Amino acid sequence: xxxxxxxxxxYSKPAANIKVALEFTGIVNLGFTSAYYTNSxxxxxxxxxxxxxxxxxxxxxxVGTVNAPGSGVYYL
Numbered sequence: 001x002x003x004x005x006x007x008x009x010x011y012s013k014p015a016a017n018i019k020v021a022l023e024f025t026g027i028v029n030l031g032f033t034s035a036y037y038t039n040s041x042x043x044x045x046x047x048x049x050x051x052x053x054x055x056x057x058x059x060x061x062x063v064g065t066v067n068a069p070g071s072g073v074y075y076l
Contacts, residue, residue, distance in 0.1 A: 001047045001049065001068035002043075002047070002048055002049070002050075002051060003045050003046065003047050003048075003069055004022060004037070004046055004054070004066060004068040004069050004070055004071065004072070005041050005043060005044070005046075005070075005071040005076060006036075006044045006046060006047045006056060006066070006072055006073075006074065007038075007041075007043050007044075007070070007071070007072070007073045007074070008020070008042045008043075008044070008058060008073075008074050008075075008076060009042055009073070009074070009075050009076070010034070010040050010052070010075070010076040014038070014040065014041050014042025015042045015076055016038055016039060016040045016041075016042065017037055018036055018037065018038040018042075018044070018058050018059060018076070019035050019037060019047040019058065019060065019071070020034075020035070020036045020037065020038060020044040020046055020057070021033050021034070021035050021036070021046070021057045022037075022046055022048060022049040022054040022055065022056060022057070022066070023054060023057060023062075024048070024052065024054050024068075025053075025054075025055065026044060026050075026052050026053070028050075029048075029050035029051065029052055030037065032057075033046055033047070033048045034047075038058045041051075042046060044074075045070075047067075048068060048069075049061050050068070051065070051068055051069060052056075052068065053065055053066075053067055053068070054066055054067075054068045055065065055072065056072060056075060058076065
């Protein structure tokens with residue numbers, strides 16, 4: 001299953017226990033992934049079945065986009 005790695009920082013330190021979800025909005029790829037949480041290193045490995053550009057949500061708030069599968073770094 002494809003995986004996208006999301007890394008989250010808060011005040012220049014890894015942010016643990018941040019809820020991460022991806023939203024696919026293409027014609028064929030549509031919907032949200034399950035929620036995943038960052039580990040103590042600020043990393044969440046989000047598994048999904050779609051690919052392409054996805055919106056990234058942290059704790060329910062849209063913070064940007066990512067090409068999935070792939071990786072992204074976000075700051076709170």
